[in-house]
Amino acid sequence: MGTGQTADGSVRTPLSRDRILVTAVAMADTGGLDSLTMRSIGHELGVEAMSLYNHVRDKGEILAGIADLVLSEFDIRPPARDWRTATRESAISAHEALLRHPWSCELILAPRPPRILPARMRWIESILARFRAAGFSPAAASRGYHAIDSHVLGFTLWELGHRLPDDAPPDFLERVMRETDFSAFPYLLEHAAVHRAMSEEPELGEFEFGLDLILEGLDRHRTSQ
Amino acid sequence: MGTGQTADGSVRTPLSRDRILVTAVAMADTGGLDSLTMRSIGHELGVEAMSLYNHVRDKGEILAGIADLVLSEFDIRPPARDWRTATRESAISAHEALLRHPWSCELILAPRPPRILPARMRWIESILARFRAAGFSPAAASRGYHAIDSHVLGFTLWELGHRLPDDAPPDFLERVMRETDFSAFPYLLEHAAVHRAMSEEPELGEFEFGLDLILEGLDRHRTSQ
DNA sequence: ACCTGAACACCGTTCAAGT
DNA sequence: ACCTGAACACCGTTCAAGT
Numbered sequence: 371m372g373t374g375q376t377a378d379g380s381v382r383t384p385l386s387r388d389r390i391l392v393t394a395v396a397m398a399d400t401g402g403l404d405s406l407t408m409r410s411i412g413h414e415l416g417v418e419a420m421s422l423y424n425h426v427r428d429k430g431e432i433l434a435g436i437a438d439l440v441l442s443e444f445d446i447r448p449p450a451r452d453w454r455t456a457t458r459e460s461a462i463s464a465h466e467a468l469l470r471h472p473w474s475c476e477l478i479l480a481p482r483p484p485r486i487l488p489a490r491m492r493w494i495e496s497i498l499a500r501f502r503a504a505g506f507s508p509a510a511a512s513r514g515y516h517a518i519d520s521h522v523l524g525f526t527l528w529e530l531g532h533r534l535p536d537d538a539p540p541d542f543l544e545r546v547m548r549e550t551d552f553s554a555f556p557y558l559l560e561h562a563a564v565h566r567a568m569s570e571e572p573e574l575g576e577f578e579f580g581l582d583l584i585l586e587g588l589d590r591h592r593t594s595q
Numbered sequence: 596m597g598t599g600q601t602a603d604g605s606v607r608t609p610l611s612r613d614r615i616l617v618t619a620v621a622m623a624d625t626g627g628l629d630s631l632t633m634r635s636i637g638h639e640l641g642v643e644a645m646s647l648y649n650h651v652r653d654k655g656e657i658l659a660g661i662a663d664l665v666l667s668e669f670d671i672r673p674p675a676r677d678w679r680t681a682t683r684e685s686a687i688s689a690h691e692a693l694l695r696h697p698w699s700c701e702l703i704l705a706p707r708p709p710r711i712l713p714a715r716m717r718w719i720e721s722i723l724a725r726f727r728a729a730g731f732s733p734a735a736a737s738r739g740y741h742a743i744d745s746h747v748l749g750f751t752l753w754e755l756g757h758r759l760p761d762d763a764p765p766d767f768l769e770r771v772m773r774e775t776d777f778s779a780f781p782y783l784l785e786h787a788a789v790h791r792a793m794s795e796e797p798e799l800g801e802f803e804f805g806l807d808l809i810l811e812g813l814d815r816h817r818t819s820q
Numbered sequence: 821a822c823c824t825g826a827a828c829a830c831c832g833t834t835c836a837a838g839t
Numbered sequence: 840a841c842c843t844g845a846a847c848a849c850c851g852t853t854c855a856a857g858t
Binding site for chain 1: 629700701704705706707708709711716717719720723724727733734736737738740741742744745746748749750752753754755756760771775779780781782783785786788789790793801804805807808809811812813815
């Protein structure tokens with residue numbers, strides 16, 4: 371250690387902002403945001419926590435950086451048939467990227483402190499540009515962006531909150547269903563049954579359902595100022 | 596201290612789970628979630644941090660408790676004209692409650708670890724019951740609940756993320772606009788102009804706009820299974 | 821220029837000891 | 840039964856010291 375070599379004698383790859391961020395993304399993917407500490411990131415890189423401060427200002431910059439990495443996975447240039455198809459495909463690619471990194475929605479939606487993320491700007495610009503090119507007024511394009519962006523980020527976070535954690539025991543759901551008193555909640559019980567039935571024969575995703583409601587609505591309101 | 600009296604000699608109100616939660620809500624309202632530490636909550640109550648553990652299992656129970664307090668502010672029994680009006684009013688009351696406690700969306704949407712909140716069950720049940728009473732199939736009611744609930748929580752969190760923090764300097768927005776290079780983002784610049792124009796003559800809220808898109812969509816899909 | 825040991829001011833939580 | 844002092848195992852971060 372401190373000799374430029376790792377314990378096994380191999381030459382150590384020099385630390386860099388990029389290596390820190392890529393490592394942090396991988397760690398968050400497997401262990402969640404809580405597993406990211408300056409010490410644990412350093413350890414993963416074979417380095418002490420304090421070395422990280424030579425490449426990033428503070429932990430907040432790492433969190434902003436990995437959020438931006440996920441945002442840069444959004445497909446902002448889908449085959450640009452009509453605006454509706456293009457927007458739909460773009461939103462779906464964003465949804466998939468967010469699901470690949472389940473910790474990222476929270477970071478993008480509730481950044482502390484707020485930061486301007488370059489990949490986020492490019493994504494928003496692409497949505498606005500598509501609406502404007504399709505003839506939407508500036509105000510209509512703005513509302514369209516709000517609706518699409520909030521659905522992509524908000525619905526995905528909502529969806530993830532209803533997922534079972536990866537480390538949940540296999541009988542977790544059954545136990546909750548058995549231990550919860552549903553006598554005052556008949557429709558909640560029915561709702562659970564719907565979910566069980568759906569998981570056997572998966573149909574149109576819920577994300578797409580909401581997305582299509584928005585797209586239909588935007589199409590209908592497109593002309594009316 | 597430790598004598599059952601506060602420093603000024605007045606008799607101290609005994610600690611209780613309720614007092615802890617109500618105090619924590621007030622603290623989060625003024626200082627945000629980050630201002631909630633076991634020590635700071637204890638201090639606010641004139642007690643040491645360790646005393647809290649006589650009334651709650653851990654900090655997670657406090658966070659779940661204050662989230663449930665906010666959820667219990669949702670109006671689940673609005674005047675029940677038709678389903679669409681009732682759902683709309685109920686969603687708007689939920690939106691307002693979440694805005695009163697800007698820290699709460701995050702807690703409800705991304706709970707760590709996930710917990711079953713009683714007030715959340717009551718709220719979901721009320722949505723489902725209303726859809727079913729209006730003739731929605733179980734599957735359609737489930738999808739309706741997903742769309743409404745994810746919009747209420749997801750959009751509000753999204754909206755709050757675009758709000759300026761209360762402690763932002765008055766020229767914050769101007770400085771960001773001046774320092775950011777918009778040359779590659781013409782439509783983002785136009786979007787900012789739309790926002791400026793809108794803040795002068797406020798119109799229909801963005802939350803209601805998305806809500807109405809969903810309600811219209813649900814109405815249209817109501818019959819189709 | 822980059823990395824580190826030691827230290828600081830915090831966290832949540834436990835537990836034996838007090839009343 | 841309820842509260843507390845002291846302690847433990849953590850955090851993020853700073854800084855002088857090393858190479």
